[in-house]
Amino acid sequence: xxxxxxxxxxxxxxxxxxxxxxxxxxxxxxxxxxxxxxxxxxxxxxxxxxxxxxxxxxxxxxxxxxxxxxxxxxxxxxxxxxxxxxxxxxxxxxxxxxxxxxxxxxxxxxxxxxxxxxxxxxxxxxxxxxxxxxxxxxxxxxxxxxxxxxxxxxxxxxxxxxxxxxxxxxxxxxxxxxxxxxxxxxxxxxxxxxxxxxxxxxxxxxxxxxxxxxxxxxxxxxxxxxxxxxxxxxxxxxxxxxxxxxxxxxxxxxxxxxxxxxxxxxxxxxxxxxxx
DNA sequence: CGAGTCCTGTGT
DNA sequence: ACACAGGACTCG
Numbered sequence: 001x002x003x004x005x006x007x008x009x010x011x012x013x014x015x016x017x018x019x020x021x022x023x024x025x026x027x028x029x030x031x032x033x034x035x036x037x038x039x040x041x042x043x044x045x046x047x048x049x050x051x052x053x054x055x056x057x058x059x060x061x062x063x064x065x066x067x068x069x070x071x072x073x074x075x076x077x078x079x080x081x082x083x084x085x086x087x088x089x090x091x092x093x094x095x096x097x098x099x100x101x102x103x104x105x106x107x108x109x110x111x112x113x114x115x116x117x118x119x120x121x122x123x124x125x126x127x128x129x130x131x132x133x134x135x136x137x138x139x140x141x142x143x144x145x146x147x148x149x150x151x152x153x154x155x156x157x158x159x160x161x162x163x164x165x166x167x168x169x170x171x172x173x174x175x176x177x178x179x180x181x182x183x184x185x186x187x188x189x190x191x192x193x194x195x196x197x198x199x200x201x202x203x204x205x206x207x208x209x210x211x212x213x214x215x216x217x218x219x220x221x222x223x224x225x226x227x228x229x230x231x232x233x234x235x236x237x238x239x240x241x242x243x244x245x246x247x248x249x250x251x252x253x254x255x256x257x258x259x260x261x262x263x264x265x266x267x268x269x270x271x272x273x274x275x276x
Numbered sequence: 277c278g279a280g281t282c283c284t285g286t287g288t
Numbered sequence: 289a290c291a292c293a294g295g296a297c298t299c300g
Contacts, residue, residue, distance in 0.1 A: 001293080001294035001295080002294055002295095003294055003295095005294095006294065032282095057294095057295080072295085072296090073294090073295090074294090074295050074296075075283090075284095075293070075294065075295055075296095076283090076284080076285090076293090076294090094284090112283095113283080113284055113285070114282085114283045114284050114285080114293090115282080115283055115284080116282065116283065116295065116296080117295090132296080132297090157277090158277095161277085164295090164296095166295095166296080173294050173295070174293090174294060174295085175294055176294085219294090220294070221294095222293080222294065223285090223286085223293070223294085224285095224293090224294085225294070242294090261278095262277085262278075262279095263278085263279075263280090264293095264295095265292075265293085
């Protein structure tokens with residue numbers, strides 16, 4: 001579920017509370033949620049958190065002694081800090097891993113309804129070599145319009161498929177792909193090699209604009225997404241295409257249409273997003 | 277490329 | 289009962 005803005009929201013939230021804290025105990029409640037070497041994240045016990053960073057949709061927690069963990073929330077994962085004693089709506093049967101923190105009053109929990117999410121534990125440099133993490137493409141908020149345009153036009157894929165491909169560019173998922181294409185008035189099925197340089201640059205600006213606005217809004221909470229305190233984001237109210245089938249286009253007299261591509265719902269305005 | 281897979285929940 | 293859900297891998 002979470003894309004770059006949601007993951008960034010989680011990383012910022014954790015960065016405010018985790019660095020300096022020590023993990024005093026790790027409890028794995030659902031074994032498949034944890035991967036990597038060593039498979040038992042008990043190696044993280046007694047380690048102080050140095051930093052929490054984001055790479056694409058991965059969250060990396062660096063600990064003292066060169067150890068750390070990488071977390072991918074996939075569709076329904078959640079990382080947050082909750083009290084050990086008081087009841088909390090997000091501290092329920094879907095908690096897959098618990099990290100008790102020093103002081104004994106709080107714990108970091110990894111909650112995941114559908115169990116697609118993963119936690120990898122081990123040496124930090126080993127985590128960076130994780131197959132999917134090592135192959136990631138550039139960060140959309142860091143590369144230039146020109147660099148993006150060149151990369152885009154060198155592929156012959158449909159635009160939406162390319163935006164969802166984490167080796168092409170990281171962090172964009174189903175919501176922000178549709179929103180970015182809508183913003184640049186590009187058809188999701190247009191072939192990337194046929195896009196003009198000017199239009200490709202415009203798409204990159206649209207991507208950056210929607211990602212930045214969504215980060216400002218604390219992400220989009222359609223169903224499950226919550227920040228580390230359990231609060232919703234509000235960017236779902238700003239969405240112009242995603243999930244708006246049958247509604248009036250906000251730019252022209254068209255009506256938002258839903259199609260399926262690559263098993264994913266895809267929303268766009270067939271009137272102002274013409275195929276190239 | 278598309279289709280199937282991993283899961284559990286929600287809405288029609 | 290069936291479609292669908294912020295992801296990503298593997299298979300033809």
